[in-house]
Amino acid sequence: xxxxxxxxxxSMQIYLPIAEVSVNAFLLLGLGGIVGFLSGMFGVGGGFLIxxxxxxxxxxxxxxxxxxxxxxxxxxxxxxxxxxxxxxxDVRMGAVLTVxxxxxxxxxxxVFKLMTALxxxxxxxxxxxxxxxxxxxxxxxxxxxxAWMRTKTGGPVRRxxxxxxxxxxxxxxxxxxxxxxxxxxxxxxxxxxxxxxAAIMGVGGGFIMVPAxxxxxxxxxxxxxxxxxxxxxxxxxxxxxxHAVTSxxxxxxxxxxxxxxGVIGAQIGARIGVRLKAEQLRILLALLVLAVSxxxxxxxxxxxxxxxxxxxxxxP
Amino acid sequence: MRALALALALIAAPAFAAPEQIVAGLSQSRVSITADFDGTxxxxxxxxxxxxxxxxxxxxxxxxxxxxxxxxxxRKKARRAGIWINTDAVxxxxxxxxxxxxxxxxxxxxxxxxxxxxxxxSPDRAVRAIGLTSEADDPDGFVAALMRIRFAEDRFRxxxxxxxxxxxxxxxxxxxxxxxxxxxxxxxxxxxxxxxxVIDTQDRVVGVRKEGLERFLxxxxxxxxxxxxxLALALAxxxxxxxxxxxxxxxx
Numbered sequence: 001x002x003x004x005x006x007x008x009x010x011s012m013q014i015y016l017p018i019a020e021v022s023v024n025a026f027l028l029l030g031l032g033g034i035v036g037f038l039s040g041m042f043g044v045g046g047g048f049l050i051x052x053x054x055x056x057x058x059x060x061x062x063x064x065x066x067x068x069x070x071x072x073x074x075x076x077x078x079x080x081x082x083x084x085x086x087x088x089x090d091v092r093m094g095a096v097l098t099v100x101x102x103x104x105x106x107x108x109x110x111v112f113k114l115m116t117a118l119x120x121x122x123x124x125x126x127x128x129x130x131x132x133x134x135x136x137x138x139x140x141x142x143x144x145x146x147a148w149m150r151t152k153t154g155g156p157v158r159r160x161x162x163x164x165x166x167x168x169x170x171x172x173x174x175x176x177x178x179x180x181x182x183x184x185x186x187x188x189x190x191x192x193x194x195x196x197x198a199a200i201m202g203v204g205g206g207f208i209m210v211p212a213x214x215x216x217x218x219x220x221x222x223x224x225x226x227x228x229x230x231x232x233x234x235x236x237x238x239x240x241x242x243h244a245v246t247s248x249x250x251x252x253x254x255x256x257x258x259x260x261x262g263v264i265g266a267q268i269g270a271r272i273g274v275r276l277k278a279e280q281l282r283i284l285l286a287l288l289v290l291a292v293s294x295x296x297x298x299x300x301x302x303x304x305x306x307x308x309x310x311x312x313x314x315x316p
Numbered sequence: 317m318r319a320l321a322l323a324l325a326l327i328a329a330p331a332f333a334a335p336e337q338i339v340a341g342l343s344q345s346r347v348s349i350t351a352d353f354d355g356t357x358x359x360x361x362x363x364x365x366x367x368x369x370x371x372x373x374x375x376x377x378x379x380x381x382x383x384x385x386x387x388x389x390x391r392k393k394a395r396r397a398g399i400w401i402n403t404d405a406v407x408x409x410x411x412x413x414x415x416x417x418x419x420x421x422x423x424x425x426x427x428x429x430x431x432x433x434x435x436x437x438s439p440d441r442a443v444r445a446i447g448l449t450s451e452a453d454d455p456d457g458f459v460a461a462l463m464r465i466r467f468a469e470d471r472f473r474x475x476x477x478x479x480x481x482x483x484x485x486x487x488x489x490x491x492x493x494x495x496x497x498x499x500x501x502x503x504x505x506x507x508x509x510x511x512x513x514v515i516d517t518q519d520r521v522v523g524v525r526k527e528g529l530e531r532f533l534x535x536x537x538x539x540x541x542x543x544x545x546x547l548a549l550a551l552a553x554x555x556x557x558x559x560x561x562x563x564x565x566x567x568x
Contacts, residue, residue: 013352013354014352015349017529017530017534017537020498021495021496022495073552073553074555074556074559075556077552077555077560078556078557078563081556081560081561085564119402119405120401122402240549241545244542244544244548245542248537248541250537250544250548252537253351255551255552256551256555259552263556263558267559267562301399303400306465307394308390308461309390309393310389310461311391
């Protein structure tokens with residue numbers, strides 16, 4: 001008999017009201033803590049880690065994506081306040097990126113709903129992860145390894161401001177904090193791409209935004225992280241609201257536990273990150289991104305243990 | 317002649333009005349899903365009431381617990397262009413979200429097929445009664461998969477021999493309800509069988525509801541989604557600010 005179960009005392013299982021699963025609270029705090037540690041160390045939101053981890057512990061994908069976005073809001077707010085103190089935020093650039101972000105996020109939420117109806121949302125989310133994480137991870141690895149070699153050999157350092165085709169577009173605008181006079185179209189486009197990813201992957205998109213700002217827009221590195229975080233707050237906040245209103249998939253209880261763990265982890269991560277070299281950090285981050293991408297690709301390529309899945313609800 | 321008829325009627329009457337009846341109770345008639353909810357156990361207990369001595373042959377008890385029925389979509393993956401994606405789907409109007417059968421012995425021995433068909437007792441019968449709108453080639457494969465997945469999730473259970481039955485009179489069964497419960501009315505049925513035939517049945521209902529904070533958050537999320545979303549954002553914003561402030565304070 002199953003009588004031996006349900007011992008009274010400290011049961012740290014917590015029932016998540018929206019996800020409708022019971023999960024160990026320490027496990028969630030721990031997950032939040034580990035991801036917070038990495039995000040504090042590398043200066044990224046960590047959404048690309050938290051969302052797949054939530055899939056893994058049995059949170060429904062739609063809830064994981066929406067709640068992941070909510071969690072990124074908290075870590076971005078925490079990060080951007082520190083950047084504001086250093087005056088490392090280009091508010092004007094952030095505003096332009098945010099406008100693009102809203103457009104992209106709106107499209108993303110709509111596509112997410114469409115894919116859910118077609119029964120292909122899991123595939124779509126997984127493919128996005130493999131594609132974007134693989135691409136960015138490979139680029140980052142290549143770039144950071146090269147930079148690391150350069151610092152070892154003492155070769156020439158790449159100029160931060162490079163003139164590219166981006167500077168020839170119309171609708172120019174002055175971005176004083178970045179020291180740029182460029183068209184608003186590229187930041188709008190980058191913002192939209194990141195907003196789209198935020199909606200379908202439950203990520204902030206910092207891993208795509210930061211390289212795009214440096215290499216496509218030619219922004220100075222010191223304002224990149226702050227500005228990226230600034231716009232990520234608004235885009236993930238919009239995404240959270242959109243998911244909450246269209247599909248009721250934001251789980252506050254889950255978000256709260258992840259945030260508490262994440263906040264503590266981020267403090268520790270940031271302190272350890274200071275002691276490591278920037279190039280080494282970037283190589284580690286690139287390897288981490290590639291590992292996540294590789295794991296998800298394997299899931300798609302290998303035959304699943306159970307071919308069938310049961311989803312609540314009706315076919316459209 | 318009249319006396320004989322009366323005597324016959326006296327003997328026959330209890331046979332028609334079930335000579336053996338169930339008197340049953342439940343440990344609880346409602347289950348509250350609160351924040352620390354981690355599944356619960358429902359105790360179904362009772363006795364067999366008799367007006368006459370028990371007839372020959374072993375008596376058996378079957379207890380079923382059935383959760384609210386919900387619509388479902390079952391999807392099947394197949395390999396397309398090297399990756400595994402959802403291809404076929406079958407739609408089910410209503411399938412029980414939870415189903416447990418506890419018995420005093422092997423179900424196929426204590427319950428005949430005809431009675432099973434009539435009362436839909438075994439998990440197979442209970443689930444196969446559902447309506448299928450098929451868009452796939454082999455709907456049976458999908459239903460079999462549903463059973464397999466539900467059993468693996470502990471949402472379906474066959475607990476043969478789990479009912480304790482003493483002196484052919486007192487019985488008790490503990491049915492464990494898992495943590496991933498669906499809200500609604502859980503129907504509990506108790507069957508008394510002899511020679512595979514059902515002699516008496518009793519129905520009970522247990523209400524499962526989210527309570528307290530769980531209920532509040534769940535209804536807020538569905539009734540006032542915008543307010544709920546803003547609350548989620550306020551929480552995130554406050555936590556982020558709090559962390560930053562605490563960090564700045566600690567560094568000082």
